[in-house]
Amino acid sequence: MKLERFSDLVLRLTASAVDMSPADFRQRMVALLGEAVDFDAAWWGWSSFAGNKVNIVNSGRYRMPPEFEAAAKAVAPIDPFIRHGRNLPVFALTLTPREAAVSEDYLAFSERFGIATMMNGHCRLDQSSAYHFFMSIYRGPERPVFETQDAANFEIILRHLEQGLSLSVRTELRARAGRNGEAALFDEDVQIVRATPGFDAMLETEGLSSRRAAALLKQIVRQGGHHRGRNLVLEAETYKPGLTFVRLARLALWHRLSVQERRVAEKLIAGASARQISEAFGVSSNTVRNQIASIYRRLEVKTRIELLQRLSGET
Numbered sequence: 001m002k003l004e005r006f007s008d009l010v011l012r013l014t015a016s017a018v019d020m021s022p023a024d025f026r027q028r029m030v031a032l033l034g035e036a037v038d039f040d041a042a043w044w045g046w047s048s049f050a051g052n053k054v055n056i057v058n059s060g061r062y063r064m065p066p067e068f069e070a071a072a073k074a075v076a077p078i079d080p081f082i083r084h085g086r087n088l089p090v091f092a093l094t095l096t097p098r099e100a101a102v103s104e105d106y107l108a109f110s111e112r113f114g115i116a117t118m119m120n121g122h123c124r125l126d127q128s129s130a131y132h133f134f135m136s137i138y139r140g141p142e143r144p145v146f147e148t149q150d151a152a153n154f155e156i157i158l159r160h161l162e163q164g165l166s167l168s169v170r171t172e173l174r175a176r177a178g179r180n181g182e183a184a185l186f187d188e189d190v191q192i193v194r195a196t197p198g199f200d201a202m203l204e205t206e207g208l209s210s211r212r213a214a215a216l217l218k219q220i221v222r223q224g225g226h227h228r229g230r231n232l233v234l235e236a237e238t239y240k241p242g243l244t245f246v247r248l249a250r251l252a253l254w255h256r257l258s259v260q261e262r263r264v265a266e267k268l269i270a271g272a273s274a275r276q277i278s279e280a281f282g283v284s285s286n287t288v289r290n291q292i293a294s295i296y297r298r299l300e301v302k303t304r305i306e307l308l309q310r311l312s313g314e315t
Contacts, residue, residue: 009036010160017167025168029161030062036157037150039137041115043072044161046131046193047122049086052077057131057187057242058169068113075109078102081120081136092121092155094146113138117145121158125166131193133162169194173245181249186221188242190214202248206232220246230256253311256298264291269308 009032016028030042045059054076061068076082080102085091095102096117097110110118115138122134135158139146169185173196177183182202184195192199203213206229216234220227221244226235232248239245254262260281267277278288301307 005036006156009157013160013164014167017164018171020168022165022168022172025165026060029164033137033157033161037137037154038139039119040140040143041113041138042135043068043138044133044135046125047076047082047134048130048132048187048191049082050130054079054082055131055187055189055242057193058185058240064113071109071112075106078106080106081122085120085122089124090121090155090159091123092119092151092158094119094148094151096145114140116141116143119146119151119154121151121154123155123158123162125162125194129193130191131187133158133165135161166194170196176245177247178249181247183245183247185239186217186244186246188222190218190221193243199248202232202250205250206230217246228255253299257295261291261295261298264288265295265307265311268292268295268304269311 012032013029016025016032020028026044033039033042041061041063043059043061043064046057048055054073056073056076059069080095080100081091081093084093094117097107097115102110110116117139118136120134120136122132125131125133137154173183173185173194177196182196182199184199185193187193203217206213206216208216208229216227216229220234220236224236224238224244226233228251231251233251235247235249237245254265257265263281264277267280272280274285274288274292278285281288296302296307299307299310301310
């Protein structure tokens with residue numbers, strides 16, 4: 001591929017990632033790749049490897065039938081590309097099944113879907129993730145085989161395809177997280193696949209130990225719904241098969257207080273004394289003082305003035 005053509009591809013990928021949803025970007029990604037590399041069909045997604053287990057999520061296909069996805073995942077443990085490249089951060093290889101030392105099952109899979117020659121590559125999402133972005137492109141019978149130079153070019157292009165897809169996903173996560181929230185995608189093993197930059201730091205504000213935080217995430221990823229903690233609200237929903245979207249949001253200050261504490265806080269903000277509050281609610285002064293101490297502790301303030309400043313705009 002000529003340098004100017006490659007540069008144009010990168011610029012168009014980046015522009016598309018910023019302007020499009022992940023679903024639309026994936027279609028655009030395939031179209032742009034087709035301008036640079038000649039292929040008949042494609043399959044892509046995020047993959048991770050743990051022993052003999054291969055996790056594949058956020059996948060997509062181009063010009064392959066619906067049953068292809070399940071069939072490709074079924075032969076993943078014997079996939080020659082995975083066997084050769086699973087421990088490499090960046091990898092690309094060409095293969096002609098009929099001429100290579102592949103298993104009979106893998107050969108049957110390739111023939112079932114009319115794959116005469118293929119090229120696969122992957123690259124690590126980032127150092128904090130166990131996942132790779134992978135892409136396989138295919139040519140049918142009576143088509144020229146992919147050459148070694150094709151794999152070298154594909155390895156370079158892959159990094160930019162991954163960056164574009166990750167940018168579109170992160171842009172979506174940021175939009176769905178909201179102005180004051182953070183968000184992440186978790187796999188079925190409760191491992192973060194992609195997240196907004198402040199996700200871990202916001203989770204730490206809940207004040208949980210590492211073990212309790214991990215247990216909370218495990219519960220909400222696997223059961224869904226929402227959890228209201230001391231400082232945060234966690235909400236979970238299915239993003240795609242094998243992926244769960246989790247949103248963190250700061251708990252509104254008023255919701256950190258019990259119903260009675262909210263009533264006392266409202267009186268404090270209005271200027272009432274502890275004695276006036278005790279008379280208004282028919283409780284002892286000691287009870288009111290304990291409630292005020294609890295309010296200050298929960299909202300992390302020390303004086304009535306700080307309380308007013310903290311709750312300003314939330315009443």
